[in-house]
Amino acid sequence: MDLEELTSKAKQIQEEMLEEILRVNANTEYLRRFLHGSTDKELFKKNVPVITYEDVKPYIERVANGEPSNRTFRHFKGVEDGKVLAFLNTRPLYKILSGIPVAPVITSFIMTDYFKNWSSKCYASPDQVILCTDNNQSIYCHLLCALVQREEIVSIFAPFASTVIQAIKFLENIRSGDLSEWITDRGCRDSVSVILRGPNLELADVIEHECSQKSWEGMITRLWPNIKFVQSIITGQISQYIPILEYYSNKLPLISVGYSSSETLLGVNVNPLCKPQDISYTFSPNMSYLEFQEEGNNDEIVDLVNVKIGCSYEVLVTNHFGIYRYRLGDILQVTGFYNTPPQFRFVRRKNMVISVFMEVTTEDDIMKALNRARVVLESSGLMLMGFTCYSDISTIPGHYDFYWELKAKNFEGIVKLGNKVMVKCCCVMEESFNALYRGFRNKNDSIGALEIRVVQEGTFDYLMEHFISEGGASASQYKTPICTNSPEVLAILEDRVVARFFSDKTPPL
Template structure:
C-alpha cells in the first residue's frame, strides 16, 4: 500500500485494555520474568555447539554469569556464517530453528552485520509495534480511522548461500517515491500522520517533493500519471487513486508550494496531520529542527527502541519533547544485562532491575536466536522506572567518536556543538540539511572536518555563504567541546582549527547512494555522524564548494576529561 490505514500498520491483535494489562504485568514483575526468560533460553540453547563449551548442558543462571563471556560481533560471526553460508544446522547457535537473517544498515557502527532470527523475533516485533500504536492512540485522539503516509520501500529478498532469506530493509526507488507522494497529495484530507523508520527518510521525502511537486500537480490536473512511471502495476494502482482530472486540488497544492517559504509545508499540504512518527534520538536528533520547520512543530514521536538483535521497549510518553525521549524496556523481549559505562567500572555487570538512576550503561543481549551476552555498542542512561522496569535515554553509539590526539569527542558532544552552531546559522537565513565529519590527520596538527549541506530558508533563494557566520559556527562548535579538546587546541597545540566544508546541494543524496551501493537501504539508512570510509570521503570532497576555519583558540575550562 502506498497510503495505508493506520489500523493496517497497527496489527490489531488485542484491545488496548489487554495491552495495558500485559504491559503493567510485565513491568511489575520484571525480575521474575527476566529470570524465567533466561532459564527458558538456556534450557533451549544449552546443548548448542556455542553454549555447550561454557555450560556443558546446564541452564543455571549463576554458571551462565560466571562462565559465558561477554562478546562482540566478531566473536560470534564465524558461527553465524556457518549457518548462513555453510548450510550447517541451527543448533550451532540456537535450539530454535533459524528461519532467516537480518542485515543491519552498517551506517551506525561502520560495517554491516547479519543476525540470525526465528519466529520469536517476529512475535516480539508484532507485539512492540501494536503496543506503541495503542499508546499513541491513547494520547492522540481520532487518528485510528485516518491514513498514514509511511515511507518504506521494498525490493526482492536476497538469500544467503545456503538459501536463508536476508531481510535488509529496503532500497531507494524514484518511481515508488514519486507515486507514494502523488497518492498522498490526492488523499491529503485523510492523512493524519507521516512516518518513517528514521528522520532522514522524511527529510529526503520532503526534498524529493520540492523537486517534483510541479509535475505531480500536472498529473493531478490531467488525471494521468507521468509516462516515465514504467511499472504497469504501479501505474494502474495510482491511476485508480487519481480518479480523473482535479484542477481544484492541483491549484490548491500549487498555491502552497509556490509560497516563498516551505515552513509548515506538511500541515499546509496535509491539514489533518496530527503527528510525525520517526526516530529522532541519537544521531537522528540532527533532523529535529528541519522537521519542526517543515511541520509547524507537530509532535515528533519516537515510538520504540528496536534493533536487528532484539526489541527493547517503547516510549510510554509519546508526546514528550524529542530531547526527553526515554524507552521503557519490556522484560519479555530478551534477557538484558548492563555493563556500566562510567570510567573505572571494573567491568561491572548488573541485571535489568538493578540499574541505577542517572548511570550510563551498555546493554548486553541474550536472545532466543543464539546471541549470548552480546555487546550492543549503544550507550544508554537510566532516566526513571515504570513500575520495576527501567527507562533509558539513548545517548550515543559507543564506537562513534572523533579524536586526533588524546582527546575523545563523542556523538553526544558533536550533536551538542552542532545545536549551538545552528543558532548562529539561523541568523543568515540558512538551514542545515545534512552533516557528517571526520578527523583529518593527513597533516600536523590534525583537525576536525565537518561537511555541511545548506539550504536557504526561503524556497526560491540561493544559498549565500557569509564568511563571518560560518567562521563563527566553527568557533562556537569548538567552544562547545570538552576542556581537554580546548586545551589541546591552544596556540601551537596538537589539535588544529576546526573546519567546515560546505558541499553542494544534493551531496548527501549522493552519499546515501554510495552507502546503498555498499548494501545499506533507504529505510535503515542514517547519514553517519562520523565517516570512516575513504571512498565516502571522496564522494563528499568532489562536491565541496567552500571551506571555513575557526579563527581563534577556544576558551579553556577548569575540568579536563581523559
C-alpha cells in the same frame, strides 16, 4: 498475614498500597494532569482533588464505549478514522551461499501476512507502492497517494526522520497531479492510477499554489491540513533533523514510540508527547534477555533491574534466535524506573568518536555543538540539511573537518555563505566541546582550528543512493555516518566541496 498482624500494620500497608498504585498509574491520562508522572505520595495528597462519580463519569463512558488505550493515539482525536502517510518500501530478497533468503528487517516484516492484513486499512498507499523496491519511485508514489487523499491524512510515519526530509524534496517534482513517465514499476503505476482516476487539475492547482510560495515553512501542515503528528526515530544522530522537521511541519508533535534494533525490540516510550530531547524508553523485559555493562567498567555486568540511575551502560542482548550476550553498540543512560524496569535515554553509539590528539569527542558532544551552531545559521536564514565529520591528521597539527550541506529557508533562496557567519559557526562548535579539547586546542602544536567544508545541495542524498546501490541497504534504514574515515565517503564529499571555513580564535578554557 493474620488479622492481628494486618491490623497492627495498617499505616505501613496503606502507605505501601498507595506507592504501588502510583507506580502503576502515575502516567495515566487522569493522574498525569496533577502529578506529571511523579509517584510522590505527598504530591498526590496535595494536588489530586477529592472527587465524585460525576468527575470520573466521562472516563468510565470512554472505557464502556470501547475506546482503545493506545498510549500514542489516545492523545489525538480522530486518528483512528484517518490515514497514515507511511514512507515504507522494500529491498529485493537475495540468497546467501546456503540458499537462505536474506532481507532487511523492515522488508521481512512488510512481507508477512500480518502486515498485509491491516496495512490497507490505515495507510494512504496501496501495498504495491510499499512493496516497490525502487526508493525514488516509492517515495514519489507515497506522496502522490497522500496528496490525493490530503483531507484524510492524520499522521506521517517513517522509520527515520531523515526519510521525511528526503520526501519533502520530492514535492518539487509533483506538479501535474498525475504519474510521471519515469514511474516504471508496474505495480506502482497500476495501483496509483486507480487512486488518481486520471489527471486531477484541482489537486495540481493546490500543490502549485503551495509549492510556489517563497517560504516552505509549515509545508506539511499546508498540504495535509488535518495532520496531527509525525512518528519516527528522532534520537541519537537522527536528532540533527529535528529542527528541519519542526520547520516544515509547523512544529507538529514529533513522536518516537519505540527503541529497537535488528536483534530485538528493547523498549517503548510511555510518554510519547514529551519533547524530543526528553525521550526515555522503558525497557520491555519480555522480548529478550538483557544485560548491561557499565561504561568504563569491563569487569561487572548487571541484570536489567540492577542498573543505577545516572549511570551509562552498553546493552548486551541474548535472544531466541541464536544471539547470546551480543554487544549492541549503543550507550544508554538510566533516567529512572517504570515499576521495576529501567528507563533509558540514548546517548551515543559506542566508539562513535573523533580524536586527533589525546582528546575524545563523542557523538553526544558533536550533536550539542551542532545545536549551538544551528542558532547562528538560522539567524542568517539557513538550515543544516546533513553533515558528517572526520579527524583530519593529514595536517600538522591535526584538526576536525565537518562537511555541511546547507539550504536557504526560502524555497527559491540562494545559499549565501557569509564568511562572518560561517567562521562564527566554527568558533561556537569549538566552544561547545569538552575541557580536554579546549585545552589542547589552546596549545597550537596539539589540535588545529576546526574546519567546516560546505558541500553542494543534494550531496548527502547522493551519498545515500550510492551506498544503497552498492551494498543493497534499505533506504528506510540508511543513516548517514555521524563521523567517518572511509576513503570512499571522503572522496565523494571532497568532490562536492564549494567553500571552506576555519575558526579564527581558540576557544576559552
